[in-house]
Amino acid sequence: MLSSEDLTVWEELKKSISSVDFGRKTEDLPPRLKVKKSPQKHLSDILDLHKMTLEEAYQQTLVFIKKHYQIGSKRIQIITGKGREGKGLIHNEFMGWLETCTLKRYIREAKWTNDNGAVELWLKKNK
Secondary structure, X not given: OOOHHHHHHHHHHHHHOOOOOOOOOHHHOOOOOOOOXXXXXXXXXXXXXXXXXXXXXXXXXXXHHHHHHHHOOOEEEEEOOOXXXXXXXXXXXXXXXXXXXXXXXXXXXXXXXXXXXXXXXXEOOOO
């Protein structure tokens, strides 16, 4: 419980405090933040290569990775499938595609996921 002396000191302190005028309207306080919008991403971050020929799958992979690199995506997924009894042509060729000069410059890391039926790709920053 506060004593009468404490209350008196408190009242004197409240009277001695004045607001600071920075020349701005109160609705502008605190200062407004400028928010930088991230680039809009219109593409899906997943590519499914099922039912494609080897050539179609390679071309689609090339276009997909380049587009996502250009818009600044960090992580994408490409579904290769495993094929029957592990004999999927696309699945078996895919990691070799990523090692080509054409694609290697865009990829920071690649990791098989989904019981080796898909690949997670982390892309390098677009400078």
